Amino acid sequence: MGPLIPQGVIDGGWSFVIALLVGVCFGLILEASGFSSSRKIVGLFYGYDFTVLRVFFTATITAMVGLLYFNYLGWIDLSMIYFPPTYVLAAIIGGLIMGLGFIMGGFCPGTGICAVAIGKLDALAYVFGLYLGIFFFSETFSWFEGLYTKYALGQVRITETLGISTGLFAFGFVAIALVAFVVTAWIQRRVKPVVY
Amino acid sequence: MPSRNYIISAAIILLLAAGLIFLPEKNNKKELAPEELLQELQNDKRFVSVDQLAVLMIEEDPTLVLVDVRDPGSFVEYSLPGAINIPVENMLEEDYQQYFDRAELQIVFYSNSHILAEQAWMIKKRQEVNNIRILKGGLNQWTKDILLAEAPPETAPKEAFDRYNFLMGARKYFVGASGAFDPAAQGDIVETAPKKVPKIPVKVKKEKELEGCF
CATH class of the missing domain: 1.10.1220 (Arc Repressor Mutant)
Structure with a gap:
């Protein structure tokens, strides 16, 4: 279907x-979920609030397990779902830049726009910078193109690379998520709580 | 100690995920079942006649994609105007998939007779590409009908004359104003006919909007 x-x-x-x-x-x-607060977002980096990690891990594992069952039941054809190709170098460099912007600005792109919607001025500056960055990158893409396309692997799946079944990988991923929940809850109990 | 709700939901997701390990890998490869293929082969809907194709070409139907499935050598030697060359053996190559991803196109396969074209059609049919038809009789029939059409006997019904007139008109269109087909002049047709596979502006389905972050 x-x-x-x-x-x-x-x-x-x-x-x-x-x-x-x-x-x-x-x-x-x-x-x-309170994600338009930059204190909540950066709490992940400073270790006093792991809501971001928990919410996104929960969303990922719920969607993953659900989709795999849907695929099995024939309700969705996973082979028709688009997923972006892998550019190893670009992903690493881009990830570092994004992480830096994340911790400096206190927003990620989506939550930044959320925060603009509730009228935060710092978020407005953040989103302006975001678009400036997009513009700059698009206009100068030809300079970076070699770097961008280096180590392009195409559309690869981790299960193919590792040679394990999708179900096994999904189980492992869920297990990692649950362990992460326990560990982050443990850390959070030991870090001085931040009131905001 | 985390609350009971957390423990229960964690247990549920872990159980569901454990269930996934035992699910068989699903093969989502699209393929037409042999029964359906047989059924398709038993009707003539997959064919397009020389007359129908001539109309499409004269009207310059923008959705028409003529595909020569013979080897490149034969293609260069003679091919229909505007045709592209995808030899049968290259039928599954990624480069050509852009043509087969677009359901709005009318693809017509042809070869010398229609045997080779039918083989190619069958390959694509198994991949559930449903907008391909085969030129009935292939280039042989094309030559016979369009280039070498003979006037029907005087006693023939009116339809036969109408068709003859149409074919003569088509001959004029494809061969030139004289309307006479001279096999020696084939070289002239050839020079204009073969084209390199044109890059049609295709919005490749795969490259949809990239995913966002959050």
Whole structure:
């Protein structure tokens, strides 16, 4: 049956409407979870608040386990789902830059826009910088292109690289997530609580 | 000690994930079942006649993609105007998939007869590409009908004359104003006919909007 748009169940013209609805819900949940607060976001780096890690790990493992069962039941064809290709070097460098911006600004792109929506001025400056960065990168892409495309692996799956079954990997990932929950809860109990 | 709710939900997700280990790997490869392929082979819907194709070409239907499935040598020697060359043995190559991802195109396969084209059609059919038709009789029929059409006997019904007139018109269109087909002049047709596989502006499905972060 799914994915609905590539299979023609829903017309492709609806994709932006659906994206808007999903985006609004996503923003609502981010805001409701308190992610528009930069103190909560950077709490992950300083070790006093691991909500970000917990929320995203939970979302990932729930979606992953759900999708794999849906795939098995034939409700969704996972082979039709797009996933981005892997650029090893670009991912490492980009990840470092993003992490730096993350901890300096106290927002990640999505939560930054959430914070703009509730009227935070620092977030406004952050999002302005974000677009400036996008503009700068797009205009000078040809300078970085060699770096960007170096060690491009194409669309690879970790299960293929490791040679293990998808189910086994999913189980391992869930186990890691649960261990991370326990460990971060343990750390959080030992770190001086930050009130904000 | 974490609350009971946390322990229960953690146990549920762990159990569900453990269940995944025992699920068989699902093969999502799209393939037409042999029964369905047989059924498809038993009707003539996959064919397009020389006349129908000539109409499409004269009208310059923008959705028409003519594919020569013969080897490149034969393609260079003679091919239909505007055709591209995808030899049968290269049918599965990634480079050509852009043509087969677009359901709005009318793809027509041809070869000398229609045997080779049918083989190519069968390969694509198994991949569930449903917008391909085969030129019935292939280039042989094309030559016979368009280039060498003979006037029907005087006693023939009106339809036969109508078709003859149409074919003569098509011959003029494809061969030139004289309307006469001279095999020696084939060289002239050839010079204009073969084209390199054009890069059509394709929005490749895979490269959709990249994923965002959060």
